[in-house]
Amino acid sequence: MISVVIPAHNEARVIGRLLDALLRDARHGEFDVVVVANGCTDDTADVAERHAGGDPHVRVLTTPVASKREALRLGDAAARGFPRLYVDADVTLDTAAARALATRLTGPGAPLAAAPERRLALAGRPWTVRAYYEVWSRLPQVRNGLFARGAIGVNREGNDRIRALPLVMADDLAASLAFRDAERAILSGVWAVIHPPRTFADLLRRRIRAATGVGELERVAGAGAPSARTAPRDLVAVAAREPRLLPAVALFVAVAVLARFGARAPLRAGDFDTWLRDESSRTGP
Numbered sequence: 001m002i003s004v005v006i007p008a009h010n011e012a013r014v015i016g017r018l019l020d021a022l023l024r025d026a027r028h029g030e031f032d033v034v035v036v037a038n039g040c041t042d043d044t045a046d047v048a049e050r051h052a053g054g055d056p057h058v059r060v061l062t063t064p065v066a067s068k069r070e071a072l073r074l075g076d077a078a079a080r081g082f083p084r085l086y087v088d089a090d091v092t093l094d095t096a097a098a099r100a101l102a103t104r105l106t107g108p109g110a111p112l113a114a115a116p117e118r119r120l121a122l123a124g125r126p127w128t129v130r131a132y133y134e135v136w137s138r139l140p141q142v143r144n145g146l147f148a149r150g151a152i153g154v155n156r157e158g159n160d161r162i163r164a165l166p167l168v169m170a171d172d173l174a175a176s177l178a179f180r181d182a183e184r185a186i187l188s189g190v191w192a193v194i195h196p197p198r199t200f201a202d203l204l205r206r207r208i209r210a211a212t213g214v215g216e217l218e219r220v221a222g223a224g225a226p227s228a229r230t231a232p233r234d235l236v237a238v239a240a241r242e243p244r245l246l247p248a249v250a251l252f253v254a255v256a257v258l259a260r261f262g263a264r265a266p267l268r269a270g271d272f273d274t275w276l277r278d279e280s281s282r283t284g285p
Helices: 015-023 044-052 068-078 095-104 125-137 140-144 156-163 171-177 200-221 230-243 241-270
Strands: 001-009 031-038 060-062 082-085 113-120 151-154 186-194
Touching: 001 015, 001 068, 001 095, 015 031, 015 044, 015 095, 031 044, 031 068, 044 060, 060 068, 068 082, 068 171, 082 095, 095 113, 095 140, 095 151, 095 186, 113 156, 125 200, 125 241, 151 156, 171 200, 200 241, 230 241
Parallel strands: 001 031, 001 082, 031 060, 113 186
Antiparallel strands: 082 151, 113 151
């Protein structure tokens, strides 16, 4: 049985979209789904129950603690099977994609971790958001990393690896860096649909949160640990390959500077619990 753990904080508007896609073509008992509604002030748990359609293999847990880290821990403890997928509630992952991830993680020579390709739903986004993601999606660490894909799968050995990691805000980045290239796989032609912010302000909120998470992870890991920070040479390479993207690269740099500035206060305070949430991507299709 393939276990799917879905942490969900106030995701009533989107959790049904994910569950419908995930379960639409699933065989009876194929997936053991654990939705962890954490710290919700909306009806996330009720919506998840309705979209489960009475399937006994879909369980909805609740906790008053608004913490993705705690939700992942609770979901992992409740999950019954392997391979195990961790899926963000605000992405879309269909049955075939979940099945492909699980298949790739099974059998001799399988990687310890696998993730889908990203399909960025950029329709209706302002040019600033589209330009940012044009550059971001071309960066080598973004193309090759397991992070920011909305879903990551592990087998039992891979699960042991990530359970040993410290609990940090940038949990998907920490998981990505925990596996060597030979231990992880990005599945070509297997997609998770990512819903980027609909406003520049929400993009900046996401990037401040990401910068804060990277700073926390670097503190925990210490000097010399692997990093996913963007190097200037990577941006130069993007602009050199595609000169039309030079304005987008300039915008990307400006966002990165603003995000690092915005992360200074939480990093000084050691505040790694305040989740700067992008609400705009949780509206519309």
